[in-house]
Amino acid sequence: MNLIAITFTILSLYLIINGVLVYLFKNYLPEILKQAFFYGKTSEKKKKSLLHMIEFPKKWFQHYYIFASPVATYCLFITMRKYFFNENVPEFIYAFLDLIIGSERKPLISLPQATLAMLLVVIQTTRRLYETHYINIFSDGKINISHYLVGFIHYTLLPASILGESEGFHKDLVTNYQESLKLKDWIAALIFLWMSYQQLQTNLILANLRKDKNGVVVTKEHKIPRGGLFDYISAPLQFTEIGMYVALQILLSQGEAYFFVCLWVISNQFITGLLSHQWHRNTFKDYPPTRKIIVPYLL
Numbered sequence: 001m002n003l004i005a006i007t008f009t010i011l012s013l014y015l016i017i018n019g020v021l022v023y024l025f026k027n028y029l030p031e032i033l034k035q036a037f038f039y040g041k042t043s044e045k046k047k048k049s050l051l052h053m054i055e056f057p058k059k060w061f062q063h064y065y066i067f068a069s070p071v072a073t074y075c076l077f078i079t080m081r082k083y084f085f086n087e088n089v090p091e092f093i094y095a096f097l098d099l100i101i102g103s104e105r106k107p108l109i110s111l112p113q114a115t116l117a118m119l120l121v122v123i124q125t126t127r128r129l130y131e132t133h134y135i136n137i138f139s140d141g142k143i144n145i146s147h148y149l150v151g152f153i154h155y156t157l158l159p160a161s162i163l164g165e166s167e168g169f170h171k172d173l174v175t176n177y178q179e180s181l182k183l184k185d186w187i188a189a190l191i192f193l194w195m196s197y198q199q200l201q202t203n204l205i206l207a208n209l210r211k212d213k214n215g216v217v218v219t220k221e222h223k224i225p226r227g228g229l230f231d232y233i234s235a236p237l238q239f240t241e242i243g244m245y246v247a248l249q250i251l252l253s254q255g256e257a258y259f260f261v262c263l264w265v266i267s268n269q270f271i272t273g274l275l276s277h278q279w280h281r282n283t284f285k286d287y288p289p290t291r292k293i294i295v296p297y298l299l
Helices: 003-028 031-037 050-054 058-085 091-101 111-134 145-163 183-208 236-251 257-283
Strands: 055-057 142-144
Touching (some): 003 145, 055 145, 058 111, 058 142, 058 145, 091 145, 111 183, 111 236, 142 145, 145 257, 183 236
Antiparallel strands (some): 055 142
């Protein structure tokens, strides 16, 4: 039983169905549904309800990367040990991957591809760890417990989706590690790194909106961001996140489990970007009318 496929398929369907309902019929939905779905700036300031008792500060997004960066780094470490020195993988890793993906899983991804993919995940999660501590200036917005927990599920199953179908991570199965990286793998890595860099620039733009000329934080209010990818779209954070996961999909295209992670990210980030675009247009009368939602020049 592939728990990665099951988990992310359910999450994707839930998000798509509820996202469409909220986007089209927001005024007709019960408040408890809207409060469970929205977070941050898109959440509405309504009177307290039971859901407010299980909401956390948006700043707690930091916890994802405090968790994800060391986990990804450890996974990269054992992958490199396997690739370069053919050292044994810890038994608990085999057991965990068998539990998550199934004991019948197959080595569909070459070890060089898995190593490169884990390196990219380490770069991304470590960069986000740095950003959430030293760049991002979080508003006083909230996230509910469901958003909080899903983040940890995501960053637990992401490395499992890579390693679980990689050469060298199948007990008692002899594999050949001679296959090298292809041109499409290097292109995918470059796309990933470009998207990661653009996401960093986007976070710097957002942080500077809340600082004065001396770099001192003077407000936590939302303003219209300008510059960089904001000149083209309302949701560059979501656009670059999708871009990175699609790049990994290109790199890991022979695998099966990671596809469901990518599907979840595309669903999640597109709905988030759509609602963010709607919120900005409803909030700011002078919001640029030609700015697209999430894909420059297209959508």
